[in-house]
Amino acid sequence: MTDPDEAAEPMPDDWILDAVRRRMDRAAERVDPRPLFGRITRTVHPAPAVPAGRAWPRWLGPTLTMATAVGLVLLGGWFFEPAHGHAGPRELLAAVQEVHRLPIDRCYLVECRRSPNAPDPFPNAPLLQTSRLWTRGDRFFLVPGDGRIGRAWGRDENGNLWIAPTPRAGVRVESREIPAALATTLDMHTLRVDQVLGDVLQHFDLTEVEAADEGLSGSETVRAVPRRGAFTFLRWATLEVDRETKVLRRLVIARGPFGKAPSITTYTLVETRALETARYSLEGHLREPFEVYTRQHQPERWLGELRKMYGPMADRWFGPK
Amino acid sequence: MTAAKSMTAALDAWVLASLPRAVAFARSLVRDDATADDLVQECYCKLLYKAGEYDLPRDGTRLLFTALTRACIDRSRRQRASSLDTLLDGDPNDSQFGMADPRALAPEAIAQQNELEAALDDALGQLPLTQRAALELKGLGYSLREIAQALDVSESNAGVLIYRARQTLAGRLMPYRDEVVR
Numbered sequence: 001m002t003d004p005d006e007a008a009e010p011m012p013d014d015w016i017l018d019a020v021r022r023r024m025d026r027a028a029e030r031v032d033p034r035p036l037f038g039r040i041t042r043t044v045h046p047a048p049a050v051p052a053g054r055a056w057p058r059w060l061g062p063t064l065t066m067a068t069a070v071g072l073v074l075l076g077g078w079f080f081e082p083a084h085g086h087a088g089p090r091e092l093l094a095a096v097q098e099v100h101r102l103p104i105d106r107c108y109l110v111e112c113r114r115s116p117n118a119p120d121p122f123p124n125a126p127l128l129q130t131s132r133l134w135t136r137g138d139r140f141f142l143v144p145g146d147g148r149i150g151r152a153w154g155r156d157e158n159g160n161l162w163i164a165p166t167p168r169a170g171v172r173v174e175s176r177e178i179p180a181a182l183a184t185t186l187d188m189h190t191l192r193v194d195q196v197l198g199d200v201l202q203h204f205d206l207t208e209v210e211a212a213d214e215g216l217s218g219s220e221t222v223r224a225v226p227r228r229g230a231f232t233f234l235r236w237a238t239l240e241v242d243r244e245t246k247v248l249r250r251l252v253i254a255r256g257p258f259g260k261a262p263s264i265t266t267y268t269l270v271e272t273r274a275l276e277t278a279r280y281s282l283e284g285h286l287r288e289p290f291e292v293y294t295r296q297h298q299p300e301r302w303l304g305e306l307r308k309m310y311g312p313m314a315d316r317w318f319g320p321k
Numbered sequence: 322m323t324a325a326k327s328m329t330a331a332l333d334a335w336v337l338a339s340l341p342r343a344v345a346f347a348r349s350l351v352r353d354d355a356t357a358d359d360l361v362q363e364c365y366c367k368l369l370y371k372a373g374e375y376d377l378p379r380d381g382t383r384l385l386f387t388a389l390t391r392a393c394i395d396r397s398r399r400q401r402a403s404s405l406d407t408l409l410d411g412d413p414n415d416s417q418f419g420m421a422d423p424r425a426l427a428p429e430a431i432a433q434q435n436e437l438e439a440a441l442d443d444a445l446g447q448l449p450l451t452q453r454a455a456l457e458l459k460g461l462g463y464s465l466r467e468i469a470q471a472l473d474v475s476e477s478n479a480g481v482l483i484y485r486a487r488q489t490l491a492g493r494l495m496p497y498r499d500e501v502v503r
Contacts, residue, residue: 016456016487016490016491016494017456017459017460017487019437019441019490019494019497020441020445020456020457020459020460020490021460021461023349023438023441023442023445024342024345024346024349024457024460024461026438027345027348027349028341028342028344028345029341030345031340031341031344031345033336033337033340033341033344036340036344036358036361036362037333037336037337037340039362040336040362040365040366040369041333041336043362043366044365044366044369044370109359111362113366130359130362130363132355
């Protein structure tokens with residue numbers, strides 16, 4: 001790496017470079033590469049996809065609104081009864097669903113590899129995006145995982161969508177103003193474990209798989225494949241569950257319409273702790289003095305910020321009626 | 322073993338071998354372990370997605386450190402632009418640069434070494450990010466041309482950054498010079 005000419009040149013303060021080099025060596029010695037190596041390989045080589053080609057009425061997709069999905073979750077209890085031949089994984093996931101209905105704060109590292117062919121209402125998002133997602137029941141918020149600041153966004157306890165582009169200004173969209181297409185997309189881009197599991201329990205065939213080499217110890221892994229004729233955004237899913245606590249440790253989901261390359265999203269549980277309730281609200285991400293834009297207050301700035309987030313679709317969804 | 326498996330094994334070996342130093346470098350620049358790990362992961366993934374275009378086992382580390390340097394600097398600039406004071410939260414991981422095996426040294430030597438480590442951490446932490454990156458890349462053995470490419474500056478500018486960083490550190494660490502050169 002070093003140019004020969006440069007190497008021959010005397011360095012008057014080589015001891016400084018020596019100190020920096022030794023410090024770097026010691027820091028590198030302390031790094032256990034295995035966890036990050038696992039994250040990288042799972043992102044680059046996600047769990048193998050299952051054969052596609054199942055009939056999927058595409059028109060049903062956009063109509064699957066958040067409310068409908070919640071309804072499916074409520075109806076999901078019908079399917080808790082162990083299915084013939086798949087009693088183990090089905091019971092396991094039902095237990096996981098119950099655990100995740102508890103109002104406990106969990107943080108997942110979200111690694112989303114978006115399909116370049118799939119339509120996406122987040123036109124400015126890179127193909128590979130890393131975020132940290134905090135969830136508590138049906139509330140959530142996302143903060144960028146690569147150090148970007150000011151792009152926190154989430155959904156509060158009232159179902160309102162909020163965006164905090166800077167600590168001094170925020171955007172609030174009331175739940176009744178969220179169009180169905182966006183509501184569905186929000187569900188696709190975030191993780192409501194109870195909802196995902198409801199969908200999986202209802203529409204998927206489940207198989208328990210042997211713990212892979214890279215799997216976490218003390219966990220059970222379930223592979224989920226949609227049943228023939230099932231309407232769902234999920235193409236396949238792999239769920240890794242803590243054997244003792246029944247907490248979902250890792251979830252890999254392939255989403256998107258059949259016939260196109262799916263978006264692969266990996267959720268890895270990284271933290272569980274009590275979080276201030278305010279963190280799930282817009283105000284919890286702002287600092288005084290701040291201003292909150294709504295359709296009624298500063299509507300032009302409100303729409304401007306939504307355009308930054310959703311691109312041209314913002315005008316269709318939130319423009320003047 | 323098929324060619325594809327062989328390539329995968331070679332790439333895995335490259336990632337495993339280069340990962341510790343990449344993580345240490347990123348953590349030193351951004352001073353936040355979680356953020357650094359995310360940046361490292363993103364840079365590796367971007368390279369691995371283009372594994373067919375490069376000879377990563379041969380050139381990957383240079384490409385990786387170029388991408389990583391830029392990612393860390395971009396992240397820092399975005400953070401400054403956001404007017405957040407997250408960067409001022411202090412340095413939560415100063416202790417991570419302690420000795421790898423403290424038992425190898427006598428207690429007084431450990432104390433001296435820790436003092437040097439702390440002073441070096443402090444001095445590096447107060448350098449502008451580009452100077453810190455330039456100096457650490459230099460410490461990793463990169464040429465001036467490679468450092469200039471990573472920082473997207475001219476070679477003469479890269480040389481100036483390294484010179485200034487070394488001057489600053491030399492002034493701050495002079496009391497420890499004997500320990501370093503020993």
